[in-house]
Amino acid sequence: MDRDRGRGGAIGRAVRRFEPRPRLVDWSILLLVAFELGSGLLSLTVGRPGGSAVFLLHGVAGLTLVFLLFYKLRRVRRLWDRATGLSVLTTAVALAALGSGVFWVFGGDVRILYWNALSAHVLFGLLLLPLVLVHAATRARPPRRVDFRGRRTALQYAGLLVGGALVWRAQQGVNRLLDTAGADRRFTGSKPVEGASFPVTSWVADDPDPIDPDKWRLRVGGLVDEPYELAPEDLDGADELRALLDCTSGWYTVQDWRGVLVGDLLDRAGADPAGAWVRFVSVTGYRWSLPLDEARDALLATRVGGEPLSHGHGAPLRLVAPGRRGFQWVKWVEAVEVRDRRDPAQWFVTLVSGFD
Ligand code: HEM
Secondary structure (H helix, E strand, O other), X not given: OHHHHHHHXXXXXXXXXXXXXXXXXXXXXXXXXXXXXXXXXXXXXXXXXHHOHHHHHHXXXXXXXXXXXXXXXXXXXXXXXOOHHHHHHXXXXXXXXXXHHXXXXXXXXXXXXXXXXXXXXXXXXXXXHHHHHHHHHHHOOOOOHHHHOOHHHHHHHHHHHHHHHHHHHHHHHHHHXXXXXXXXXXXXXXXXXXXXXXXXXXXXXXXXXXXXXXXXXXXXXXXXXXXXXXXXXXXXXOEEEEEEEEEOOOEEEEEEEEEEEHHHHHHHHOEOOOOOEEEEXXXXXXXXXXXXXXXXXXXXXXXXXXXXXXXXXXXXXXXXXXXXXXXXXXXXXXXXXXXXXXXXXXXXXXXXXXXO
């Protein structure tokens, strides 16, 4: 019994030793939530292991936030006032964002219509920053120099970040040890889907009617010597590419794709020396650009796993862009255009194309 009390005392002392000043806790939470949103959004574009640090930092900062929230919540015991409802909502969304992130990492999932635990995590993450900002506007006290100064503060802060990193590391180990459904996720958090059938997903609202192959043509143009058009039968090529499709909704699959290499299409058109980017445009207006050299190695696929592409997977023609996330693999491609610069509107179009 005495020993238990002693342990509780030691934990209590450690908790107090690492507790930053209240204003530092508050402003750090705002900073880390902004960082989480930024790194979370950035992570959606990372498909190559070279960018895995984004996920590591996102995880470590998220778990550090757990400590800060702990300090914050043990401090706030106040009476109800006009802003308390918002504070409670902000706390609930913060816990939901943290909980759903950790739940997903440990292999947990729930499905509500099209949504899974990762989509819910992203939704809570998107909601959280505006809530924290409004909450801060109602409650925040301006930071003072004294809150941020001193060796003790630096050590406390370093201690919290190291704590976040250790929990992240431990989480990796426990995941492997227990062999959870999250143990074999990619560094992007995506989980494997085996076999020939894999989910049909689209970013936001792209959902065109099936394309009539007799009316459809692929246009190759832009900064080229000789623009031209191709019919579906001209594109049923023999170029093959085994590539990993990693969807931002949290799954990945390795498939054999067949079609024509973009480099061959460009060589036939004669790309202008001013060309630096290639833009792939869908019948829906959805589009994405790749740097010219990368685009040359990409494939425009008419088949996957030996079968013709289904409409949902982008028939008659879909971009296969290894190392890119799924939403960049444009479906229902109708134009390949060489350009001197990246298309600045492509992000906007991913959000609005498909809405009538
Ligand atoms: C648009 C916003 C966001 C996106 C796209 C996003 C994306 C992700 C992804 C893909 C993972 C899984 C990483 C993996 O499997 O290792 C993850 C985990 C996580 N996220 Fe987010 N996130 C977002 C916002 C947030 C916010 C605002 C918070 C904090 C409030 C947060 C906290 C976490 C935590 C704690 C984990 C678990 C880390 C771990 O245990 O390794 N995320 N997030």
